[in-house]
Amino acid sequence: MTIFGDVARWFADPAHWQGSHGIPVRVLEHLELSGLAVAIALVIAVPVALYLGHTGRGGFIAINLANIGRALPSLALIGLGLAIAIPLGLGLGFWPTMFALVPLAIPPIMTNTFVAIREVDRDVVDAARGMGLKESEILGTIEIPLGLPLMLGGIGTAAVNVVATATLGAIVAGGALGRFIVDGLALQEYDQLVAGALLVALLAILTEVAFAALARASAPPGMTVSP
Amino acid sequence: MAESRGATVEFRSVTKRYGDTIAVDRLSFTVPAGRICVLVGPSGCGKTTSLRMVNRLIEPTSGEILIDGQNVLAEDPTQLRRRIGYVIQQTGLFPHQTVADNIATVPRLLGWPKERIQLRVDELMKLIGLDPGRMRRRYPAQLSGGERQRVGVARAMAAEPPLMLMDEPFAAVDPIVRERLQNEFLRLQRAQGITVIFVTHDIDEAIKLGDRVAVMRLGHLVQYAPPGELLARPADDFVAKFVGSDRGLKRLSLLTVGGVELAPLDRAKLDGAPVLSPSMSLRDALAVMLSSEAQEATVMEGDRYLGALTLQQIGRMLRVDEPA
Numbered sequence: 001m002t003i004f005g006d007v008a009r010w011f012a013d014p015a016h017w018q019g020s021h022g023i024p025v026r027v028l029e030h031l032e033l034s035g036l037a038v039a040i041a042l043v044i045a046v047p048v049a050l051y052l053g054h055t056g057r058g059g060f061i062a063i064n065l066a067n068i069g070r071a072l073p074s075l076a077l078i079g080l081g082l083a084i085a086i087p088l089g090l091g092l093g094f095w096p097t098m099f100a101l102v103p104l105a106i107p108p109i110m111t112n113t114f115v116a117i118r119e120v121d122r123d124v125v126d127a128a129r130g131m132g133l134k135e136s137e138i139l140g141t142i143e144i145p146l147g148l149p150l151m152l153g154g155i156g157t158a159a160v161n162v163v164a165t166a167t168l169g170a171i172v173a174g175g176a177l178g179r180f181i182v183d184g185l186a187l188q189e190y191d192q193l194v195a196g197a198l199l200v201a202l203l204a205i206l207t208e209v210a211f212a213a214l215a216r217a218s219a220p221p222g223m224t225v226s227p
Numbered sequence: 228m229a230e231s232r233g234a235t236v237e238f239r240s241v242t243k244r245y246g247d248t249i250a251v252d253r254l255s256f257t258v259p260a261g262r263i264c265v266l267v268g269p270s271g272c273g274k275t276t277s278l279r280m281v282n283r284l285i286e287p288t289s290g291e292i293l294i295d296g297q298n299v300l301a302e303d304p305t306q307l308r309r310r311i312g313y314v315i316q317q318t319g320l321f322p323h324q325t326v327a328d329n330i331a332t333v334p335r336l337l338g339w340p341k342e343r344i345q346l347r348v349d350e351l352m353k354l355i356g357l358d359p360g361r362m363r364r365r366y367p368a369q370l371s372g373g374e375r376q377r378v379g380v381a382r383a384m385a386a387e388p389p390l391m392l393m394d395e396p397f398a399a400v401d402p403i404v405r406e407r408l409q410n411e412f413l414r415l416q417r418a419q420g421i422t423v424i425f426v427t428h429d430i431d432e433a434i435k436l437g438d439r440v441a442v443m444r445l446g447h448l449v450q451y452a453p454p455g456e457l458l459a460r461p462a463d464d465f466v467a468k469f470v471g472s473d474r475g476l477k478r479l480s481l482l483t484v485g486g487v488e489l490a491p492l493d494r495a496k497l498d499g500a501p502v503l504s505p506s507m508s509l510r511d512a513l514a515v516m517l518s519s520e521a522q523e524a525t526v527m528e529g530d531r532y533l534g535a536l537t538l539q540q541i542g543r544m545l546r547v548d549e550p551a
């Protein structure tokens with residue numbers, strides 16, 4: 001029982017909401033780290049998946065390659081990231097963590113985008129091609145709009161995974177919400193540890209909810225029968 | 228028929244191979260401008276493959292296809308396709324676009340001005356019997372199967388193509404709707420003088436719609452003839468079987484009472500005889516005469532007597548192996 005009281009008191013302490021170690025700054029750091037990781041993954045995965053989905057080529061290879069990213073342990077990647085980042089002068093924390101997060105974000109984006117494009121009714125694509133739409137027009141005006149909800153679903157999954165895993169950055173002296181957990185553990189300040197865990201969980205849930213709403217809002221008109 | 232703006236299409240020894248499979252084998256025939264050519268034959272005989280080589284959705288292995296004397300392989304495929312209407316069984320309507328946007332697809336690609344596109348969309352919707360005011364903003368999911376097919380046809384006609392390719396466009400709707408769509412389509416095609424290549428596996432549809440019918444089997448063209456001739460003189464046993472043992476009756480539905488050399492009137496016999504109009508099909512005439520148990524019928528145009536039609540005369544028409 002007492003731990004909840006301690007955590008509530010920890011949140012109530014105005015000192016924890018201020019300065020470079022305060023909750024708002026840590027949340028922003030967390031969002032920055034996660035957002036950039038997802039953005040980099042999008043830039044890498046989406047064009048490849050769109051191309052493979054549109055042409056119907058090499059889909060299995062793409063998905064299997066991407067899944068290797070999922071199989072690599074994040075902690076090991078952070079270690080590898082350190083080994084690469086330090087000689088490059090990129091320092092501790094941010095970039096080594098990025099090195100672990102991007103491979104984590106790629107598989108769901110890659111898989112969902114590929115499937116989203118592939119699943120567009122082939123007859124619709126055939127009719128579009130038969131009427132003289134160029135391949136780029138088929139992709140841009142038919143396949144992407146129709147596949148967008150599924151694509152956003154994959155990006156949402158990637159974002160939630162990244163938000164949860166970005167916590168690990170604190171192990172290699174990164175900022176973000178993982179700081180509260182790692183410091184809480186080191187200092188045996190369990191109120192801080194639990195508060196950090198709650199914040200990460202909350203942020204992950206909000207991410208999930210936001211992307212679910214986005215996916216719903218992106219559903220093309222006319223796809224559900226309405227009176 | 229209106230002055231034809233249709234294109235002439237010529238297949239010259241067109242072959243398509245997939246590995247060891249020969250989907251289409253040295254296909255040669257010419258579709259005259261403004262006419263409907265129906266490709267018919269059992270499943271897998273190469274109808275769809277032949278059709279899709281015209282707009283280069285499939286490239287032939289050898290041979291050439293000419294539209295108004297121009298080899299299709301010499302033209303950019305997307306440019307080519309924008310001047311050829313294309314309708315498929317599943318309609319392929321864009322589910323995220325309204326009826327109006329679907330119909331406007333090719334005019335938009337061709338860069339028509341907005342006002343012209345809107346006029347054309349409204350005109351087409353009226354032509355296919357959909358009220359523009361009520362239906363323009365609907366999505367395909369909000370239409371019946373028959374309405375969807377109509378929109379598919381309108382979309383293919385939107386940019387006034389000289390040629391339309393249609394792959395079993397009416398196969399997915401029930402027989403009553405199909406018959407109505409066929410009639411509407413015939414009317415539209417006659418009015419606009421478009422050349423049409425139409426694929427079906429339904430011989431009755433082929434006979435009803437085709438000016439020419441191309442019967443295919445295993446990638447080969449077995450017979451290419453007007454429907455009357457196909458019924459009267461099938462090229463071989465395969466065609467005879469395919470058109471059906473009732474081909475004599477089917478042929479009657481292609482012939483009209485007015486086309487028969489009528490017997491002179493014997494007014495004494497004609498009291499109480501059924502009255503036929505010259506535009507009636509012989510098949511319908513036969514039904515009328517059988518059901519009223521008459522040997523003869525009077526043929527009248529308005530209030531003018533043209534002559535008499537006898538059962539013997541119809542019987543002669545039934546013996547289909549005689550010259551038509």
Ligand SMILES: Nc1ncnc2c1ncn2[C@@H]1O[C@H](COP(=O)(O)OP(=O)(O)OP(=O)(O)O)[C@@H](O)[C@H]1O
Binds near residue numbers: 248270276428
């Ligand atoms: N991409 C392909 N690869 C290999 N074989 C093919 C391919 N497309 C078609 N075929 C073969 O070519 C032949 C002709 O096919 P096509 O689709 O033209 O037939 P169809 O007459 O339209 O039949 P249906 O009435 O069933 O639609 C078939 O034997 C088919 O299996």
Ligand SMILES: [Mg+2]
Binds near residue numbers: 274275276
């Ligand atoms: Mg077919």
